[in-house]
Structures are given as structure tokens and as C-alpha cells.
Amino acid sequence: MSQTSPRGSDARPHVAILDDEPEIRRMLSDALEEAGFRTSSFARATEFEAALNRMTPDVCLVDLGLPDRDGLALVHRLALESGAAIIIISGRAQVQDRVTGLELGADDYIIKPFDPAEVVARIRARLRKGRADPERAATVARFAGWSADFDRYVLVDETGAEVPFSHAEGEVLRLFLDSPKRLISRAQMQESLGGAAGESFDRAMDVRISRLRTKLGEDPKNPRLIKTIYGAGYIFLGDVDWG
The missing domain is CATH 3.40.50.2300 (Response regulator)
Known part of the structure; x- marks a missing residue:
């Protein structure tokens, strides 16, 4: 009941x-x-x-x-x-x-x-x-022909086709879009996103980033937007416009 x-x-x-x-x-x-x-x-x-x-x-x-x-x-x-x-x-x-x-x-x-x-x-x-930034919570980010709508949890490509993403994937994506062209270390990700550091956190981040790359149509062997800097972290290479 x-x-x-x-x-x-x-x-x-x-x-x-x-x-x-x-x-x-x-x-x-x-x-x-x-x-x-x-x-x-x-x-x-x-x-x-x-x-x-x-x-x-x-x-x-x-x-x-x-x-x-x-x-x-x-x-x-x-x-x-x-x-x-x-x-x-x-x-x-x-x-x-x-x-x-x-x-x-x-x-x-x-x-x-x-x-x-x-x-x-x-x-x-x-x-x-x-809810760290209530004004930004309802905005849309545009980058590399994509729009990320964090109100509706969808990615929209240039044709208008929509690809849903999860709350957890959205947290990682927002972290990248808030800091384009800047190295984000694993420690910074853990501090920003919470959760206990360790193998489970690292594997969860790997999976979420892999899924984001797939949804963005990235070549897993040579991604153009979310780059892995081995031993250091990740960097998002696109220009981002928050509207």
C-alpha cells in the first residue's frame, strides 16, 4: 500500500x-x-x-x-x-x-x-x-551541431532528431559543457559529482562517458568532442553556447 x-x-x-x-x-x-x-x-x-x-x-x-x-x-x-x-x-x-x-x-x-x-x-x-545554478537549470547548451536540453533530458541533432540521456549522464555532460577546452581530472569529477572515490566511481564514469560518446555519434577510437587524456582525465573540445 x-x-x-x-x-x-x-x-x-x-x-x-x-x-x-x-x-x-x-x-x-x-x-x-x-x-x-x-x-x-x-x-x-x-x-x-x-x-x-x-x-x-x-x-x-x-x-x-x-x-x-x-x-x-x-x-x-x-x-x-x-x-x-x-x-x-x-x-x-x-x-x-x-x-x-x-x-x-x-x-x-x-x-x-x-x-x-x-x-x-x-x-x-x-x-x-x-540546483547549484537555478538560472542555468532551464537553459539549453548548443555545441557542434547539437543542443542539450537539461529540462527535458534530451540531445537534439541538426535534423531535430532527439536522443534521451539519463540524469546521471546529464550531470557528466553538464560538467563538460560548463568547462569546455579545460582538462577535468578524475578527482575533479568525483568532487563535483559526489560519490565515493574508487574503482566503482571510475568505472561508472567510464560507462557514462562511453554512452555520451555513443549518443553524440562519436568514433570510440577517435572521439572528436570528449577526449581522454590518459593518466590525467578528460577534455571537452567543442565550443559551447548556453542559451
């Missing part, structure tokens, strides 16, 4: 919680409401997906161990179709599970058991990153 706080003119950030354990849903909802968030809680993926037709959460907390749907498949769909930040909450603690979740488009991965205060802090950090 789902629980949804009233909407009205409530401007508080909205967090959707998907977990089949009622105690965890209650614990997260209580902590988030006390911290100033609005929440909706769901025990099953089918309820959650149906609710997405009438709500637009800012953050989705998704448990991977769902009774009616593969959690990773749901994360991947949300990453492609939703503008929300996606945070996985799971008892799966293996590095490969974390890497897979991030590769499929999650923005963060929290292992059970957890302190609700940590979840609140992670959500606040994620929203601060996404």
Missing part, C-alpha cells in the same frame, strides 16, 4: 520511496518528512510506476530486492525516462552490484543497514548539485 503526502502548493522537494519492507519505508519517510521533504511510499514496483503518471519526484529511492520487478531494470528505465535523481538502497554490498547500479544510471548507492541521517544528507547533497 502506498502513502503519499498531500500536494497542494507544497514546494518541498519530493522523494519517492520504493521498498517492500514497511519498517524501512516508515523510517525513511519519517526522517525525510522531519528534514523538510515531501514523500510518497510504495511497496511494489507496479504501484510506483503507475504513480509516476501523476507525480514528478525530485528523488527516487529504489530498493533492488523487489517482489514484482527486477530492481536494476527499473533503475535503468528511470534513468532513461525520468529527470529524477536515483539513489539505490540495497542489502547487496558487493562492489560489482554497486558498479552495475551506477552503470545503469543510478546517481548513488546506499547499502543496508543504513542510518536515515545518511540518506537525508545524500539526498540534500544530490539536490544541491542539481
